[in-house]
Amino acid sequence: MNHPLELVVILGTAREGNQSSKVVPGIVDAAADRDWKTTVIEVSDHPQSATDTHAGDDPFRSQMATADAFVIIAPEYNHSFPGELKMLLDRQQGEFAHKPVGLVGVSAGGHGGIRAVEGLLPVLYTLRAVSVLPQVLIGGVHELEDPFSVERHARQLGAMFGELEFYAEALRAARS
Amino acid sequence: MNHPLELVVILGTAREGNQSSKVVPGIVDAAADRDWKTTVIEVSDHPQSATDTHAGDDPFRSQMATADAFVIIAPEYNHSFPGELKMLLDRQQGEFAHKPVGLVGVSAGGHGGIRAVEGLLPVLYTLRAVSVLPQVLIGGVHELEDPFSVERHARQLGAMFGELEFYAEALRAARS
Amino acid sequence: MNHPLELVVILGTAREGNQSSKVVPGIVDAAADRDWKTTVIEVSDHPQSATDTHAGDDPFRSQMATADAFVIIAPEYNHSFPGELKMLLDRQQGEFAHKPVGLVGVSAGGHGGIRAVEGLLPVLYTLRAVSVLPQVLIGGVHELEDPFSVERHARQLGAMFGELEFYAEALRAARS
Amino acid sequence: MNHPLELVVILGTAREGNQSSKVVPGIVDAAADRDWKTTVIEVSDHPQSATDTHAGDDPFRSQMATADAFVIIAPEYNHSFPGELKMLLDRQQGEFAHKPVGLVGVSAGGHGGIRAVEGLLPVLYTLRAVSVLPQVLIGGVHELEDPFSVERHARQLGAMFGELEFYAEALRAARS
Numbered sequence: 147m148n149h150p151l152e153l154v155v156i157l158g159t160a161r162e163g164n165q166s167s168k169v170v171p172g173i174v175d176a177a178a179d180r181d182w183k184t185t186v187i188e189v190s191d192h193p194q195s196a197t198d199t200h201a202g203d204d205p206f207r208s209q210m211a212t213a214d215a216f217v218i219i220a221p222e223y224n225h226s227f228p229g230e231l232k233m234l235l236d237r238q239q240g241e242f243a244h245k246p247v248g249l250v251g252v253s254a255g256g257h258g259g260i261r262a263v264e265g266l267l268p269v270l271y272t273l274r275a276v277s278v279l280p281q282v283l284i285g286g287v288h289e290l291e292d293p294f295s296v297e298r299h300a301r302q303l304g305a306m307f308g309e310l311e312f313y314a315e316a317l318r319a320a321r322s
Numbered sequence: 323m324n325h326p327l328e329l330v331v332i333l334g335t336a337r338e339g340n341q342s343s344k345v346v347p348g349i350v351d352a353a354a355d356r357d358w359k360t361t362v363i364e365v366s367d368h369p370q371s372a373t374d375t376h377a378g379d380d381p382f383r384s385q386m387a388t389a390d391a392f393v394i395i396a397p398e399y400n401h402s403f404p405g406e407l408k409m410l411l412d413r414q415q416g417e418f419a420h421k422p423v424g425l426v427g428v429s430a431g432g433h434g435g436i437r438a439v440e441g442l443l444p445v446l447y448t449l450r451a452v453s454v455l456p457q458v459l460i461g462g463v464h465e466l467e468d469p470f471s472v473e474r475h476a477r478q479l480g481a482m483f484g485e486l487e488f489y490a491e492a493l494r495a496a497r498s
Numbered sequence: 499m500n501h502p503l504e505l506v507v508i509l510g511t512a513r514e515g516n517q518s519s520k521v522v523p524g525i526v527d528a529a530a531d532r533d534w535k536t537t538v539i540e541v542s543d544h545p546q547s548a549t550d551t552h553a554g555d556d557p558f559r560s561q562m563a564t565a566d567a568f569v570i571i572a573p574e575y576n577h578s579f580p581g582e583l584k585m586l587l588d589r590q591q592g593e594f595a596h597k598p599v600g601l602v603g604v605s606a607g608g609h610g611g612i613r614a615v616e617g618l619l620p621v622l623y624t625l626r627a628v629s630v631l632p633q634v635l636i637g638g639v640h641e642l643e644d645p646f647s648v649e650r651h652a653r654q655l656g657a658m659f660g661e662l663e664f665y666a667e668a669l670r671a672a673r674s
Numbered sequence: 675m676n677h678p679l680e681l682v683v684i685l686g687t688a689r690e691g692n693q694s695s696k697v698v699p700g701i702v703d704a705a706a707d708r709d710w711k712t713t714v715i716e717v718s719d720h721p722q723s724a725t726d727t728h729a730g731d732d733p734f735r736s737q738m739a740t741a742d743a744f745v746i747i748a749p750e751y752n753h754s755f756p757g758e759l760k761m762l763l764d765r766q767q768g769e770f771a772h773k774p775v776g777l778v779g780v781s782a783g784g785h786g787g788i789r790a791v792e793g794l795l796p797v798l799y800t801l802r803a804v805s806v807l808p809q810v811l812i813g814g815v816h817e818l819e820d821p822f823s824v825e826r827h828a829r830q831l832g833a834m835f836g837e838l839e840f841y842a843e844a845l846r847a848a849r850s
Contacts, residue, residue, distance in 0.1 A: 160372035195369035196336035197404050225448040225616075226441075228373050229408030236399050244840070257609055261444065261616060264577075265402075267795050268437065272401040276804050312772070316848035320840060401792075420664070433785055440753075440789060443619050452628050488596070492672035496664060512724035547721035548688035549756050575764050577800040578793075580725050584757030613796065617754075620789065624753040 151182045151314050154213040158220045158231035160190035165287040166221045166252045172294035173217055173250070176303055180311070185209045187234075194233045202237045210241035215314040216275070217306075221252040222262035235269060243274035244321050246313035248306045250282040252293075258283025276317070278309040327358045327490050330389040334396045334407035336366035341463040342397045342428045348470035349393055349426070352479055356487070361385045363410075370409045378413050386417035391490040392451070393482075397428040397463075398438035411445060419450035420497050422489035424482045426458040428469075434459025452493070454485035503534045503666050506565040510572045510583035512542035517639040518573045518604045524646035525569055525602070528655055532663070537561045539586075546585045554589045562593035567666040568627070569658075573604040574614035587621060595626035596673050598665035600658045602634040610635025628669070630661035679710045679842050682741040686748040686759035688718035693815040694749045694780045700822035701745055701778070704831055708839070713737045715762075722761045730765045738769035743842040744803070745834075749780040750790035763797060771802035772849050774841035776834045778810040780821075786811025804845070806837040 155173055159166050170186060177184040187209065194201055202210075220227045247270055251259025263281050270277045282302040284293045294300045331349055335342050346362060353360040363385065370377055378386075396403045423446055427435025439457050446453045458478040460469045470476045507525055511518050522538060529536040539561065546553055554562075572579045599622055603611025615633050622629045634654040636645045646652045683701055687694050698714060705712040715737065722729055730738075748755045775798055779787025791809050798805045810830040812821045822828045 161374065162372065190372065193371035194405075195371045196338065196366065196406055197399055198337065223373055223408075223412050224414075225444045226408065229370075229405035229410075229412065230372055232399075232402065232405030232408060234405075236405065238400075257612055260609055260612055264613060264616065264796055265441065265444070267799055268401045268441070268792055271795055271805055271807065274807050277799055279799065279802050312848060316844045319847075320844035433788055436785055436788055437792060440620055440792065443623055444616055447619055447629055447631065450631050453623055455623065455626050488672060492668045495671075496668035513726065514724065542724065545723035546757075547723045548690065548718065548758055549751055550689065575725055575760075576766075577796045578760065581722075581757035581760030581762075581764065582724055584751075584754065584760060586757075588751050588757065590752075617793070617796070620753045620793070 151214045151311065152212050153177050153182045153184045153215050153217065154209055155184060155186045155217045156219065156231070156234065157186065157188040158218055158234070159228045160193065160230045161228065164221060165254070166219050168287065168290065169219050169250055169252060169284060169293050172292060173303065176307060180307060189230045189234050192234060194230070197233055197236050199237055199239065210238065213241065213245065214318050215246050215248070215310045216242065217248040217250060218266065219250045219252060220259060220262040220266060222259040225261040226265040227262045232269070235273070238273055242270065244317050245275055246278050246310050246317070247275045248278055248282070248310050250284065252284045252287050254286070254288055256285045258285035276313050278306060278313060280305050282306055327390045327487065328388050329353050329358045329360045329391050329393065330385055331360060331362045331393045332395065332407070332410065333362065333364040334394055334410070335404045336369065336406045337404065340397060341430070342395050344463065344466065345395050345426055345428060345460060345469050348468060349479065352483060356483065365406045365410050368410060370406070373409055373412050375413055375415065386414065389417065389421065390494050391422050391424070391486045392418065393424040393426060394442065395426045395428060396435060396438040396442060398435040401437040402441040403438045408445070411449070414449055418446065420493050421451055422454050422486050422493065423451045424454055424458070424486050426460065428460045428463050430462070430464055432461045434461035452489050454482060454489060456481050458482055503566045503663065504564050505529050505534045505536045505567050505569065506561055507536060507538045507569045508571065508583070508586065509538065509540040510570055510586070511580045512545065512582045513580065516573060517606070518571050520639065520642065521571050521602055521604060521636060521645050524644060525655065528659060532659065541582045541586050544586060546582070549585055549588050551589055551591065562590065565593065565597065566670050567598050567600070567662045568594065569600040569602060570618065571602045571604060572611060572614040572618060574611040577613040578617040579614045584621070587625070590625055594622065596669050598628045598630050598662050598669070600630055600634070600662050602636065604636045604639050606638070606640055608637045610637035628665050630658060630665060632657050634658055679742045679839065680740050681705050681710045681712045681743050681745065682737055683712060683714045683745045684747065684759070684762065685714065685716040686746055686762070687756045688721065688758045689756065692749060693782070694747050696815065696818065697747050697778055697780060697812060697821050700820060701831065704835060708835065717758045717762050720762060722758070725761055725764050727765055727767065738766065741769065741773065742846050743774050743776070743838045744770065745776040745778060746794065747778045747780060748787060748790040748794060750787040753789040754793040755790045760797070763801070766801055770798065772845050774804045774806050774838050774845070776806055776810070776838050778812065780812045780815050782814070782816055784813045786813035804841050806834060806841060808833050810834055
């Protein structure tokens with residue numbers, strides 16, 4: 147492969163004062179270290195108050211379509227994912243198919259959004275994406291300035307990126 | 323119990339042209355037959371594009387608080403529930419606790435939204451609600467003018483209302 | 499209510515050397531403190547290698563039938579519950595209906611079996627049981643001699659028992 | 675690829691008189707049509723009454739290890755998969771990693787085991803397998819002699835095999 151892998155990072159909450167945005171820079175940096183081309187899609191830049199599978203302008207469609215891999219950041223609200231993230235995912239028109247997705251859970255409490263990311267599994271399965279393990283689970287996010295200064299989080303992220311790369315390369319070749 | 327049970331019916335989609343709204347009248351009628359007092363909350367009347375647990379005006383709060391039982395109508399989008407429904411549920415401030423919830427799934431295909439309602443189970447568990455069985459599962463909704471003209475749907479609804487009543491009465495007494 | 503509540507505690511693993519059995523005494527003691535009558539059912543005393551809904555001798559049936567509440571102890575194996583626990587639950591013939599169930603997750607790692615107990619939610623819903631919150635989540639079980647010597651676990655157990663009692667009393671009255 | 679793909683078909687129930695075994699021949703035939711090498715593993719040939727990750731003789735280990743793809747047949751018992759299937763899956767020691775899995779749900783009722791296969795998604799995710807879509811969902815199995823004489827089932831199976839092949843070839847190359 148000569149051209150770099152393209153990664154789309156989806157910040158899956160638009161809640162005012164959310165802590166999940168803290169997680170973005172560390173992911174973007176790690177992708178840059180691997181020479182991946184990264185685009186960040188923030189749900190708050192694509193506001194919707196009703197499911198609409200046709201929503202999405204040309205840049206959005208194009209970023210989704212050319213992505214080789216995705217990372218979804220999902221805080222846990224009431225043991226599941228944010229509604230605004232689901233509406234964004236429901237805009238898809240096949241762009242996730244045969245592509246890997248890494249999952250980053252975020253929570254104020256100790257379990258790091260484990261149920262938010264588990265709740266995404268059937269959705270991503272339906273979109274024909276490949277959810278990769280390990281997950282990155284970031285608990286106690288309010289206490290952290292840079293979540294990836296915690297060694298465990300950095301290690302999980304590295305392992306997740308390894309899996310994303312494995313699938314992104316294998317499947318990019320197979321899709322073409 | 324001398325005062326009637328109060329039922330809140332939540333229409334869980336704001337998608338333009340949605341078919342789920344067809345389901346509402348049959349549920350309201352069935353509740354009237356039992357002399358329950360019914361309020362319908364349509365997600366589209368409470369638009370949000372970001373999770374906000376403090377959203378909701380006084381009438382909304384009051385309807386939720388005085389409800390003895392809920393019915394949630396959820397179409398299935400990509401094997402899960404609509405995002406706008408999740409945002410509405412995430413507004414709750416304890417109003418579901420110790421109250422029964424009946425689930426009505428809706429789909430264009432044959433399985434009647436079975437995965438939308440299954441996806442709600444962990445959410446409702448977290449809200450300390452009691453999800454009752456049977457569910458009402460309405461498949462092929464585009465073909466139906468009145469979904470409850472189908473005998474199976476009417477029978478499921480009757481059985482679901484029986485369970486709602488069982489729990490609503492038992493728990494109203496225990497809550498007070 | 500003059501007669502004591504009857505609690506059935508199900509130890510949901512038969513794995514050799516399992517750590518979940520450590521959790522049983524603390525639960526039995528807490529039930530005794532409340533003057534509940536407690537029976538412990540260990541999956542290993544009811545071995546099956548195939549699902550059989552008719553399995554179960556008279557004492558088993560009788561214990562299940564007269565229970566007012568259940569506590570299920572479930573370690574997490576591969577992000578879900580043990581197979582032998584599922585076979586035991588599949589023996590049921592309606593004995594869980596309209597009764598509360600408390601969930602105790604156990605794991606070697608940090609998340610305390612959170613996904614084992616989440617995986618039980620749709621099963622218990624189908625059995626028409628009421629899954630109560632809070633759960634007790636016991637992580638790092640290998641390090642603990644008495645899991646309830648940890649203050650957080652003891653507090654979770656106390657709150658769970660409060661909910662079990664609320665539902666057991668409300669529903670016992672309503673069932674009769 | 676010069677050597678044929680190796681498929682392992684897991685019959686995921688040992689229940690006496692189960693209907694799921696009817697599904698096996700059609701899958702084996704379809705694999706033969708594609709010149710895949712197929713092995714059938716029946717849970718009933720590997721009886722366990724307790725989770726044991728070390729169970730499994732050499733032929734079992736070898737079949738699992740050399741598989742390029744899996745098909746799991748899972749009837750739905752109480753809205754989830756059979757316990758004996760879970761015990762078999764919990765024997766794995768990494769053999770599912772980076773391999774595709776097709777899911778065949780079976781039920782007496784109309785929904786074709788949809789919740790049994792959904793329940794497997796988090797388990798297969800944890801085993802680092804790739805669950806492929808479409809599923810094959812066989813409802814009303816008692817009425818069918820050959821489930822694949824129903825055109826819809828045959829079509830789902832064909833599409834599932836197409837996906838299995840896509841991933842099996844892409845990932846076999848990448849694993850080596």
